[in-house]
Amino acid sequence: MDTQVGIVGGGPAGLMLSHLLHLQDIEAVIVEARSREKLQTEVRAGVLEQGTVDLLRETGVGERMDQEGAVHHGIELRFNRQGHRIPLSDLTDGREIMLYGQHEVVKDLISTRLDAGGQIFFEAEAVGLHDIETQKPTIRYRHDGQDHELRCDVIAGCDGYYGVCRPSIPSEIRTEYERRYPFGWFGILAEAPPSSEELIYTLHERGFALISTRSPEVQRMYFQCDPDDDVGNWSDEQIWKELRVRTEVHDGWALEEGPIIEKGIVGMRSFAVEPMQYGRLYLAGDAAHIVTPTGAKGMNLAIRDVRTLAEALRAWYEKGRTDLLEDYSNTCLKRAWKAQRFSWWMTSMLHRFPDDEGFQHNLQLAELEYVTSSQAAATSLAENYVGIAFDH
Ligand SMILES: Cc1cc2nc3c(=O)[nH]c(=O)nc-3n(C[C@H](O)[C@H](O)[C@H](O)COP(=O)(O)OP(=O)(O)OC[C@H]3O[C@@H](n4cnc5c(N)ncnc54)[C@H](O)[C@@H]3O)c2cc1C
Numbered sequence: 222m223d224t225q226v227g228i229v230g231g232g233p234a235g236l237m238l239s240h241l242l243h244l245q246d247i248e249a250v251i252v253e254a255r256s257r258e259k260l261q262t263e264v265r266a267g268v269l270e271q272g273t274v275d276l277l278r279e280t281g282v283g284e285r286m287d288q289e290g291a292v293h294h295g296i297e298l299r300f301n302r303q304g305h306r307i308p309l310s311d312l313t314d315g316r317e318i319m320l321y322g323q324h325e326v327v328k329d330l331i332s333t334r335l336d337a338g339g340q341i342f343f344e345a346e347a348v349g350l351h352d353i354e355t356q357k358p359t360i361r362y363r364h365d366g367q368d369h370e371l372r373c374d375v376i377a378g379c380d381g382y383y384g385v386c387r388p389s390i391p392s393e394i395r396t397e398y399e400r401r402y403p404f405g406w407f408g409i410l411a412e413a414p415p416s417s418e419e420l421i422y423t424l425h426e427r428g429f430a431l432i433s434t435r436s437p438e439v440q441r442m443y444f445q446c447d448p449d450d451d452v453g454n455w456s457d458e459q460i461w462k463e464l465r466v467r468t469e470v471h472d473g474w475a476l477e478e479g480p481i482i483e484k485g486i487v488g489m490r491s492f493a494v495e496p497m498q499y500g501r502l503y504l505a506g507d508a509a510h511i512v513t514p515t516g517a518k519g520m521n522l523a524i525r526d527v528r529t530l531a532e533a534l535r536a537w538y539e540k541g542r543t544d545l546l547e548d549y550s551n552t553c554l555k556r557a558w559k560a561q562r563f564s565w566w567m568t569s570m571l572h573r574f575p576d577d578e579g580f581q582h583n584l585q586l587a588e589l590e591y592v593t594s595s596q597a598a599a600t601s602l603a604e605n606y607v608g609i610a611f612d613h
Pocket of ligand 1: 229230231232233234235252253254255260265266267268269323345346347348379380381382383384385406408487505506507508514516517518519520521522523
């Protein structure tokens with residue numbers, strides 16, 4: 222089989238790229254290892270930056286998001302048992318964030334692509350890339366128990382951290398950077414009303430907690446834990462107690478509780494690879510970089526990468542221009558490192574470090590007091606949180 226752009230991975234990056242290319246009359250085929258059902262139900266990210274929201278709307282996939290998503294104009298930072306609002310929109314000329322689940326974005330993109338005749342092979346696992354230094358690279362994949370080959374002009378590696386694309390860049394060309402944090406997030410989904418109109422990020426002596434939301438009926442909450450802990454070690458009552466203790470305030474606010482319908486632990490780490498391009502292979506999203514979820518940047522970065530790639534591919538196909546493709550890696554890396562910096566800063570400010578005997582905790586409280594009392598510092602947080610404009 223032949224196509225113009227072969228996309229490995231049907232997460233937010235791969236699906237959005239296929240959609241953007243379709244709007245530019247460039248043909249693409251997605252090879253995705255998992256089933257449609259699995260992709261549409263896995264709950265991960267939930268905070269969309271203004272730029273992501275704008276792009277979904279501009280390209281015709283924002284209708285359900287606008288009906289079902291929740292626009293937020295601020296977040297709360299909570300420490301020393303007191304809440305402090307960061308008015309994101311006031312500090313950023315009206316920019317805002319949208320709470321709308323990643324799996325919902327994925328659902329919208331899959332149905333839009335399939336309705337437009339787009340080709341997505343589900344349960345098709347790429348097993349290797351070949352001839353990526355040539356003008357006709359190929360993706361070998363297994364589908365329905367058979368081996369297949371997809372020949373393309375360009376391969377987009379959108380297959381996440383564990384995919385096959387990044388390792389296809391020779392190790393002598395590739396530089397990888399990684400930081401692992403000595404903690405993870407214990408995440409739950411609970412059937413309960415929202416506890417707050419806006420997200421609450423808390424630093425407590427016992428560690429970080431985040432009160433977030435998925436819908437008026439389902440809430441997402443996290444608390445910092447040992448990354449090697451097991452969800453089986455925690456009863457529902459212990460989970461609620463931990464969340465109550467960490468988010469307690471003096472003003473009578475109470476955490477809304479209800480049946481827990483999902484639990485999981487994720488480790489905290491940051492990762493980046495340079496370059497993001499080799500031969501006719503272009504990496505995008507988690508295949509190229511992982512940011513800690515504290516800054517809510519991962520999916521947004523993935524969408525920004527593919528927007529840059531789609532624009533570069535259009536310039537190449539329509540005008541024969543190669544400059545944007547040549548700049549792809551540098552353009553994306555500059556942005557990704559800014560997102561790494563912000564995510565690292567939020568993570569460092571809001572988590573207890575196991576080897577800290579109090580010095581770092583006091584610095585964190587000083588930082589939080591500064592951010593919540595200085596307009597300049599709050600503006601810096603706000604403009605990063607809602608997303609620095611696309612061209613920066
Ligand atoms: C707890 C948590 C909270 C988060 N919160 C946020 C948030 O609030 N905001 C935010 O922006 N981000 C957040 N993120 C990050 C976000 O979920 C990811 O950055 C996002 O999924 C990246 O999209 P992607 O398409 O690059 O990769 P993925 O979503 O990982 O998609 C890659 C796809 O490739 C497929 N694949 C892998 N290998 C192969 C293969 N060999 N062949 C074929 N297909 C393959 C996989 O099945 C997968 O579907 C969060 C992440 C976590 C874990």
